[in-house]
Amino acid sequence: VSVEAAGLNFPDLLCVRGEYQFKPPLPFVPGSEGAGVVTALGADVSGVSVDDRVCFNGLSGAFAQEIAISASAVTQIPDSMPFEQAAGLTVVYSTSYYALKQRAGLQSGDTLLVLGAAGGVGLSAVELGTAMGARVIAAASSDEKLAVAAEHGAQAGINYATEDLKNRIKEITEGAGANVIYDPVGGELAEAAFRGIAWEGRHLVIGFASGTIPKLPLNLPLLKGAAAVGVFWGAWTKREPEAHKQNMAELFELFTEGAIQPHVSSTYSLDQFLDAFGEVSGRRAVGKVILTP
Template structure:
């Protein structure tokens, strides 16, 4: 089969598609013919060896995928060949086939295309875990979403609206701000402007945001925290800016505010009951049509580098998707 293979940690231009052996099926496994796979910020870091954990070389990148069950182990009863599924794995999704434990898969509702399925699980689970389990976002509260046009930012906007919040989307270009409004943002802010905090103060009537969803980091995160409401909650989701901010401890004291970390990789292991509850909620919203995953740019498998480069340049609107024939 064909797969993107990382032989050495390198730039995106240094990796390529190669012919490798189609994965077999061990006890409890399901092999999926991949229809679409997502490319996220973490995937780009892993390829370059810059992520906090490193995949052993060589490896096939990609954690999220959707496709059709190709074969199942004898002891697997929940899935049968021909069924559409979505799944997550540590790596291996940027390939024509992937084998994973059956527990890593969920049934894909028939009305949801592979591209939307591949863009769903990581971003929306991150958003719901952050806003529900960590920040306890309440109906009527003000939610400020930084990096609002990215995959996880758009997910936070949609989930915030489903939870009854008033959502203010912060993004750097008019195109990104219009994109955020299309998917539910009530108001927008250009955080590249020197007076953007004054605009935020006006939009919130001097109250400030009750919850800040922050996948960006850098100076904009520090400035956002300075505007947070009393007893506000700042969700630390990631550092797409490339800079980890250093917050003076007097600011949480003066604001009565809280910094809350959000790490998707640890949820299932450390909080299994919460993970199960949130997954059930997400798939209920997905099946009912209340939640429609936002698909960003779709590129064919042979052009996979374009997906990585668009995401790394922070010009992506929504999640980047690689589509297989």
């Protein structure tokens, strides 16, 4: 595949630092997702053609001009989708859709709290939750980030840098709590959010962008009849490839309908990758950071 754009994700930073749960053998080219044009096929490959516009995902290799990748990791994209948006959809929107649809069973009318709501993965959850009919509460570290989340469908916002997270959840929901909590942040916010969960709520464990894995007191899920639900999208795609394929088809349909629009925070050339990494590691990104050859 000739790479036209590649998305930068937090796990890419962890891979480069040697801190991710999977460690590619050195030396390796970082980059877990991208989009481009198929230029050649291996023997016996079917379902993909030369000149197809595709997105792809894998553990590494996307930050390059070309990548050789398994046909099973490639998905054709709509003609109307720019490569930059396609490169920003594969991992974060697929993760969020799997989390909300399969893991949380999000229903229309549910209240969804999204932590880190202006980051790439958080903003995708805001858009998808809105498209699925939920009332979305965005939580972020600044009013500027909350404004972006509101533009993408959030109906309420909590600035957890200046406001008490648990108390604000209770206020906004009039004491009912959040039915689903989408948590890619971890750290001290995780317990505060869980204390604002609804009866039989689901706390989705997406990741730990804060750098700290929280230790949740187990009396909290007991008292709320609630659950902490792990979301390991990468493993699920390998265990249930047909379900993943169906999810991708539904995501492209939502894009075509205008229900989701992957937000590109900024675009860098490959030789500016250190600046791109700095934007993500410094938590300055709003939406996705994209690299282009």
